[in-house]
Amino acid sequence: xxxxxxxxxxxxxxxxxxxxxxxxxxxxxxxxxxxxxxxxxxxxxxxxxxxxxxxxxxxxxxxxxxxxxxxxxxxxxxxxxxxxxxxxxxxxxxxxxxxxxxxxxxxxxxxxxxxxxxxxxxxxxxxxxxxxxxxxxxxxxxxxxxxxxxxxxxxxxxxxxxxxxxxxxxxxxxxxxxxxxxxxxxxxxxxxxxxxxxxxxxxxxxxxxxxxxxxxxxxxxxxxxxxxxxxxxxxxxxxxxxxxxxxxxxxxxxxxxxxxxxxxxxxxxxxxxxxxxxxxxxxxxxxxxxxxxxxxxxxxxxxxxxxxxxxxxxxxxxxxxxx
Numbered sequence: 001x002x003x004x005x006x007x008x009x010x011x012x013x014x015x016x017x018x019x020x021x022x023x024x025x026x027x028x029x030x031x032x033x034x035x036x037x038x039x040x041x042x043x044x045x046x047x048x049x050x051x052x053x054x055x056x057x058x059x060x061x062x063x064x065x066x067x068x069x070x071x072x073x074x075x076x077x078x079x080x081x082x083x084x085x086x087x088x089x090x091x092x093x094x095x096x097x098x099x100x101x102x103x104x105x106x107x108x109x110x111x112x113x114x115x116x117x118x119x120x121x122x123x124x125x126x127x128x129x130x131x132x133x134x135x136x137x138x139x140x141x142x143x144x145x146x147x148x149x150x151x152x153x154x155x156x157x158x159x160x161x162x163x164x165x166x167x168x169x170x171x172x173x174x175x176x177x178x179x180x181x182x183x184x185x186x187x188x189x190x191x192x193x194x195x196x197x198x199x200x201x202x203x204x205x206x207x208x209x210x211x212x213x214x215x216x217x218x219x220x221x222x223x224x225x226x227x228x229x230x231x232x233x234x235x236x237x238x239x240x241x242x243x244x245x246x247x248x249x250x251x252x253x254x255x256x257x258x259x260x261x262x263x264x265x266x267x268x269x270x271x272x273x274x275x276x277x278x279x280x281x282x283x284x285x286x287x288x289x290x291x292x293x294x295x296x297x298x299x300x301x302x303x304x305x306x307x308x309x310x311x312x313x314x315x316x317x318x319x320x321x322x323x
Contacts, residue, residue, distance in 0.1 A: 013141045014041045021137040031126050032112055039105045039134025044141060047206035051142035054101050055135050061094050061102025062109055062131040069113040070124060078114045086110055137257040145207045148200050152216055155197040159223055160261055162190050166257035167231060173237055174251035194224050215320065222316040230307045236302045246281055246299055253277055266317040274307055
């Protein structure tokens with residue numbers, strides 16, 4: 001649904017921009033006014049920052065194309081060889097200047113000089129105006145970007161809720177010694193939503209020039225780092241050989257963590273409880289068999305991974321609240 005909304009928004013802006021550019025071109029009596037409409041379509045982007053960069057690159061490339069056309073066709077005539085030489089110069093030049101995005105519109109503008117009987121000041125002005133109208137109208141349209149903050153908030157709440165579900169399932173698995181059959185499906189769904197949200201976060205950042213919006217990318221990167229830790233934690237369940245007494249204690253603590261997953265939690269209390277738990281483990285009787293030793297070692301590693309999970313959130317909380 002969001003994808004189609006995104007496509008519809010782009011299509012609407014392209015249609016409006018092309019129409020306005022064509023109307024302006026016709027009002028000014030420009031030749032090839034439809035080219036201004038095409039340049040406008042090509043200049044529509046999905047973030048303001050990207051749109052600004054693309055507009056700058058197209059202005060540079062198109063200006064170079066017009067200048068090269070005037071020089072080459074003026075000296076060599078407007079034949080096929082001159083056009084070939086134009087391309088041999090323009091394509092590497094736009095690549096060297098890193099303005100390749102403007103190469104195609106520049107070539108289209110050049111063809112107008114190629115088919116003209118002679119190069120006149122009026123024709124040069126015509127091509128410059130086509131460039132300005134096409135890029136300018138698109139630049140105005142690109143100012144109007146859909147607000148993605150609500151979408152990000154929805155994703156954030158969904159991710160936090162599903163982290164609670166996953167950690168809660170781990171808590172149960174520690175005492176039942178089984179793994180839910182739908183766990184992998186759940187993990188896949190969360191991973192997909194995380195990277196969709198990351199894309200949304202970067203769009204929000206690239207749509208805001210005048211205010212800091214790094215919170216969105218910082219938050220989602222924090223959750224992605226936590227997710228990597230969750231995947232490591234899951235691996236331990238494949239290596240538990242036999243139940244050990246510490247599993248019940250660890251299960252209770254894991255349940256507590258699952259119930260505490262929310263943005264405003266600084267995790268300090270949980271980390272203190274984790275240290276107490278680690279100290280309690282050290283005081284417990286030593287394992288009596290190799291299998292018990294291996295299970296306890298995996299449980300300790302699970303505890304270490306849980307600590308990483310909480311530290312990632314604590315660091316994010318401190319960084320965010322210090323700004």
